[in-house]
Amino acid sequence: MSGRSKSDAGASLFILLGLSLDRDSAQPLSDQLSEQIASAISGGRLTAGTPMPSTRILADELDCSRNTVKAAFEKLIAEGYLVGVARMNTVVAERAPDSYFFAERPVPPAEVPTPPLSILSSRGARISTHRRARCAQSARPFELGHPESEEFPFDVWVDLYRSHWSKPRRVVIDSADPRGYLPLRAAIAQYLSTMRGLTCDAEDVIVTGGGFHAMDLCMRLAMQPGDAIWIEEATAREVYAMVEANGLVPVDVPIDEQGMIVSEGIRRAPQARMAIVTPAHQHPLGMTMSLQRRRELLDWAAAANAWVLEDDYDGEFRYTGTPLATLKSLDRDGRVIYIGTFSKSIFPSLRMGYMVMHPGLVNDFSSARDAIDNHPSILEQPVMASFIGRGHFATHLRRMRQVYRERQSTLLAAMREHLTGLIEIQPDVTGLHLLGFMTPRLLSRISLDALVAKAARAGIILVPLKNFYRDGRDSAGLVFGFSSLPLAAIRDAVETLAALINAPTAGGQP
Structure with a gap:
C-alpha cells in the first residue's frame, strides 16, 4: 500500500471517529454503523478510492x-x-449507489422569472370555476x-387486503380489462339483483372511479358537443361542471313532488340526447320520482333516441320499508344507464363505483x-369483491x-326542541341529510346569508339550498348533513346554533 493510501486510510479513520453507536437503540449496531458510513460517502466526506481502516482498528x-x-x-x-x-x-466505491438514482440539484437562479400565462383555454378556465368545495379532514356539523x-x-x-395481496394471483397483477375485475363485477351484479331488484349479470357491469366519473364517461362517449342534456x-x-367540460348544453327541467316534470323537459328541449335523474331520492330536495313520471321519461327516451343516467347515489339508505325498485328495472329499450357508487356506503377516498347498461352497449x-x-x-377491486361476496x-x-x-331522529328531536318556530324541518325516509327552512319569523331577524356566515364562524356549516340552483334563486332552505356526527355532537351543534340565533344583537334584541 502506498504512502498516499496510508494517509487516505488515516483520513478515513479521522472522519469515522465522528461516528457514534447508540447502545440503547433497538436498531442493531451494525445497521447504525453502515447507515452512518453510507451517509459519509453520499455526502462526499469519504471520496471514491479512499481505503477504509481495518475492522480491528475501527472496532x-x-x-x-x-x-x-x-x-x-x-x-x-x-x-x-x-x-x-x-x-x-476495503475502499470506497468509484461511484456511490445514490448517484445512480438522484440527479444533481441545480443551483436556483438569483431571480425568479415571471410565471407564464395560464395554460388553461377559455373552456378550461370556465371549467375551473366549478372547483368543488372539499370537506375538512374532520367532519363539522352539518357538513355534507x-x-x-x-x-x-x-x-x-385489512384482512381481505392481506389475503389478496400477500401472494397475488397473476390474473390480478396483469388485469387490464377496461370493464373492471370480473369477480367484482359479478359481486356487484349479485348485490343489485338481491338488494335493488335490478336483474343483471357481470357482463352488464363496468367498474368506475365513482358516480361523477361514470357520468363524465357517459357524456364523453355518448354525446356530441352542442347536444342538449336534461338536468333536474x-x-x-359538479354536474354542471361536467356538462361544461364536455361542451354540452344544460337544460334545467323543473321538479315537483313527483320528481322531474318530463312534459316540461319535452317542451324545452324535445331533442335532448340525455337526461340525468335521481329517481329514488332527488338530491337535494328528497322526493321520489313517481311511477307515472318514470314511464313518461322512458317513453321520451325511446322516442327521442336519448339516454337516461340514473344516479342512485344513496339508494341503500332507506329507513322504512324495502329499497325502491330502480328506474332501470322498468327499462325495456336499453335506454337507462344505472350509476352507483361506494363513496356513501364505504368511504369517499375509495373512489370506486359502477355502471350497469344494456349488454349490447358494453363492448363498444x-x-x-x-x-x-x-x-x-x-x-381495491379484489378486496371489494370479497367484501361483497362474503356478506x-x-x-x-x-x-x-x-x-x-x-342520527336523523336525534337531529329532528333537537331541532324541534331548540328551534321550533325558527327553522322548520321534516324527516326523510332516505338519505344522509335533511332540509330545513327558515321561517318568516327568523327571516325578519336575520337573512339566510348572515346566518350562514355567523354559523361558520362558530364552526357550523350550513349549506344554502340556493347553492343547488344554477340561477342561485332566493330560498330560505338549508341542507343539514348528519351522517358523520355522533349523537352528542348533533345535540351540541343544534344548541349552539340556537344560541347564535337567540344571541342579542347590537341593538339588544335577539
Whole structure:
C-alpha cells in the first residue's frame, strides 16, 4: 500500500471517529454503523478510492466487536458503497449507489422569472370555476359528503387486503380489462339483483372511479358537443361542471313532488340526447320520482333516441320499508344507464363505483373507454369483491341504516326542541341529510346569508339550498348533513346554533 493510501486510510479513520453507536437503540449496531458510513460517502466526506481502516482498528476505536464492523462492511459492499480490492483494505466505491438514482440539484437562479400565462383555454378556465368545495379532514356539523367512518369494519378490510395481496394471483397483477375485475363485477351484479331488484349479470357491469366519473364517461362517449342534456333544476354543481367540460348544453327541467316534470323537459328541449335523474331520492330536495313520471321519461327516451343516467347515489339508505325498485328495472329499450357508487356506503377516498347498461352497449363502451381511461386501480377491486361476496357489505349496510336512522331522529328531536318556530324541518325516509327552512319569523331577524356566515364562524356549516340552483334563486332552505356526527355532537351543534340565533344583537334584541 502506498504512502498516499496510508494517509487516505488515516483520513478515513479521522472522519469515522465522528461516528457514534447508540447502545440503547433497538436498531442493531451494525445497521447504525453502515447507515452512518453510507451517509459519509453520499455526502462526499469519504471520496471514491479512499481505503477504509481495518475492522480491528475501527472496532477498537468504536469500542465494539469486529463482527459488528464486518457485518456493516459486508452490507455496504452488497449495496455498492464499498468494494474489496486484492491485497488491500476495503475502499470506497468509484461511484456511490445514490448517484445512480438522484440527479444533481441545480443551483436556483438569483431571480425568479415571471410565471407564464395560464395554460388553461377559455373552456378550461370556465371549467375551473366549478372547483368543488372539499370537506375538512374532520367532519363539522352539518357538513355534507362525510359518511360515518368509525363504524366501518377496517379490521375485516385489512384482512381481505392481506389475503389478496400477500401472494397475488397473476390474473390480478396483469388485469387490464377496461370493464373492471370480473369477480367484482359479478359481486356487484349479485348485490343489485338481491338488494335493488335490478336483474343483471357481470357482463352488464363496468367498474368506475365513482358516480361523477361514470357520468363524465357517459357524456364523453355518448354525446356530441352542442347536444342538449336534461338536468333536474336542483342538482349538484359538479354536474354542471361536467356538462361544461364536455361542451354540452344544460337544460334545467323543473321538479315537483313527483320528481322531474318530463312534459316540461319535452317542451324545452324535445331533442335532448340525455337526461340525468335521481329517481329514488332527488338530491337535494328528497322526493321520489313517481311511477307515472318514470314511464313518461322512458317513453321520451325511446322516442327521442336519448339516454337516461340514473344516479342512485344513496339508494341503500332507506329507513322504512324495502329499497325502491330502480328506474332501470322498468327499462325495456336499453335506454337507462344505472350509476352507483361506494363513496356513501364505504368511504369517499375509495373512489370506486359502477355502471350497469344494456349488454349490447358494453363492448363498444369499454373499447372506447380503454382508449381514454385506465382507472380505477385494481388494488381495491379484489378486496371489494370479497367484501361483497362474503356478506360483509350487506352486514355493514344494515348496521349503517340503524346508525343513520338514529342520527336523523336525534337531529329532528333537537331541532324541534331548540328551534321550533325558527327553522322548520321534516324527516326523510332516505338519505344522509335533511332540509330545513327558515321561517318568516327568523327571516325578519336575520337573512339566510348572515346566518350562514355567523354559523361558520362558530364552526357550523350550513349549506344554502340556493347553492343547488344554477340561477342561485332566493330560498330560505338549508341542507343539514348528519351522517358523520355522533349523537352528542348533533345535540351540541343544534344548541349552539340556537344560541347564535337567540344571541342579542347590537341593538339588544335577539
